[in-house]
């Protein structure tokens with residue numbers, strides 16, 4: 547019997563997984579990748595070490611217009627299967643506080659084993675081919691590249707997003723999906739730092755200009771509270787990076803999806819920083835009083851030495867109410883950084899138009915989606931790659947299996 551021809555647009559995490567699964571399920575698979583090699587983004591993940599999955603999933607690990615959409619694919623190809631899959635391919639994982647990385651310490655090894663497996667399954671990996679259009683004509687799927695049109699029985703769009711400065715992240719998948727009549731939730735850059743403005747109740751802004759220039763370069767522990775329209779929505783604690791534009795670091799990344807989306811629809815978004823998390827109002831007051839008593843010769847600035855980094859003290863000392871500035875430093879969120887500086891995009895192909903168990907389009911039988919192109923984004927910690935593996939596996943398997 548003739549094999550079903552499955553074409554995959556994009557040889558990234560989701561596309562390579564889909565290719566392997568489709569091929570294992572009996573299809574003749576071709577991956578079309580416009581970079582000179584597949585998996586370039588995988589190679590950059592986790593600071594080059596690739597946090598490929600994780601052992602725990604908080605309830606808000608996935609975001610999107612309908613975050614629950616991710617469940618079905620994650621159930622079919624959960625973390626345990628991911629670990630087993632990569633282990634069979636030679637990736638021995640190490641556990642760093644619940645986050646899993648390849649023992650090699652090299653993200654490139656994840657790309658390499660995927661490409662080796664795909665090659666052994668006779669998946670055709672065509673590089674330097676940019677797909678400009680996918681369309682259905684005379685009972686067959688067609689994929690247009692410069693100077694050629696491929697024919698396929700099923701197509702998986704796994705183009706990824708327009709986040710990062712890694713070549714290939716051009717957002718062309720959104721245009722291909724739109725041309726097929728799919729709705730695309732406007733992509734926004736997330737897992738990024740946040741551009742902020744110090745609020746009026748922080749007096750230093752008026753006295754000595756932008757406080758961010760004073761604190762740029764500081765890394766310090768803190769707890770962030772995200773407020774949307776004045777309502778506290780979420781908290782995140784961890785190491786903050788104070789920058790010339792505002793704030794960055796993992797806790798900021800974790801809040802960025804909610805903050806950036808709310809700003810994009812005109813909501814008032816603020817962040818309060820607690821620079822001494824774990825101290826109640828009374829404890830902080832007592833702590834400052836004790837320090838004053840112990841060394842009465844010190845001015846406020848000197849009194850804070852040893853408690854906070856110098857540059858942060860310079861900023862805190864300008865506040866009208868020091869204790870308030872330490873516990874609830876007020877920032878207004880203006881935006882995220884640009885797409886090139888973001889790790890991931892929120893938004894993408896509307897999940898209402900995709901079957902969650904097969905990743906097939908509800909509009910076009912034989913058309914499938916996988917990975918970040920879809921309106922699902924994950925928190926930092928291996929959740930985005932896990933989504934790419936799970937949705938890629940579901941799309942690949944079902945694209946190969948469903949009837950021609």
Ligand SMILES: Cc1cc2nc3c(=O)[nH]c(=O)nc-3n(C[C@H](O)[C@H](O)[C@H](O)COP(=O)(O)OP(=O)(O)OC[C@H]3O[C@@H](n4cnc5c(N)ncnc54)[C@H](O)[C@@H]3O)c2cc1C
Pocket residue numbers: 555556557558559560561578579580581584585586587588590591592593596597598599675676677678704705706707709710712713714715716717718719888889890916917918919927928929930931932934
């Ligand atoms: C710096 C950085 C660090 C990250 N670290 C982590 C981490 O440690 N853990 C984690 O879980 N997530 C991490 N992520 C996120 C994760 O890398 C992505 O969510 C994941 O790679 C998405 O997989 P994908 O297959 O959907 O897209 P991609 O991996 O981006 O693959 C899409 C592929 O499609 C190709 N393509 C696009 N359009 C076309 C076209 N028209 N024709 C042909 N080819 C096309 C692209 O070149 C690309 O190769 C990180 C991201 C970045 C930028």
